[in-house]
Amino acid sequence: MKRFYFALTLPVTLLILAGCQEKKADPNTLDGKTLYNTYCADCHHRDGGGSFLEGIPANRYTSLSEKELITLIRHGKAQMADMPNFTNLSQQQARSIAKYLREELK
Template identity: 45%
Template sequence: MQLLANCRAILLATPLVLAGCSADEHDHPDLVSGKQLYEHHCAPCHKADGSGIFLKGAPANRETDLSVWQIIHKVQQGTGEKSGMPSFEKMPQQEAAKIAVYLKQLGKE
């Protein structure tokens, strides 16, 4: 019973934790590479190596089958409240594209 209650508490808190991963602010002229942008926006939840953080509910993303365009869409639109992936609607498409290309390269390392 206690284990079930603990699991529910973790699942209910997951969207709140993920929402704090990175703000949808993009005034960071010093971040120009895909790696820098990924580390700023994505690594707090998905880790720098893309292996994910299970307790935050953030899956590994380094070996994704998504295309670059699908990643861009997911980054900008999020995945909804159920998964907790925040949207970065204010993120310029060029920035999202750099992240997506870097992520695809990360999966090949």
């Protein structure tokens, strides 16, 4: 019986850990949609609808300014502990995501 549980939990654990790998888009891309889908869509969904029951906001309805979005994307916010920061993104890449959010997902 113990072997059965071990055989079941090991693959599940490996699947979970595989989802925790850092995602990367082409480091030179400035395409907001590509960057959004790489860094944001897993939580906020491709349509920006978020997940109310999980406490993930629908970012397509954001009232944040472009500057606020860029700061949030790159540096996070203390009041949003579950929101990861993406310091690996350039200012321009974060701007591309913010523009995609504000202009195409609304």
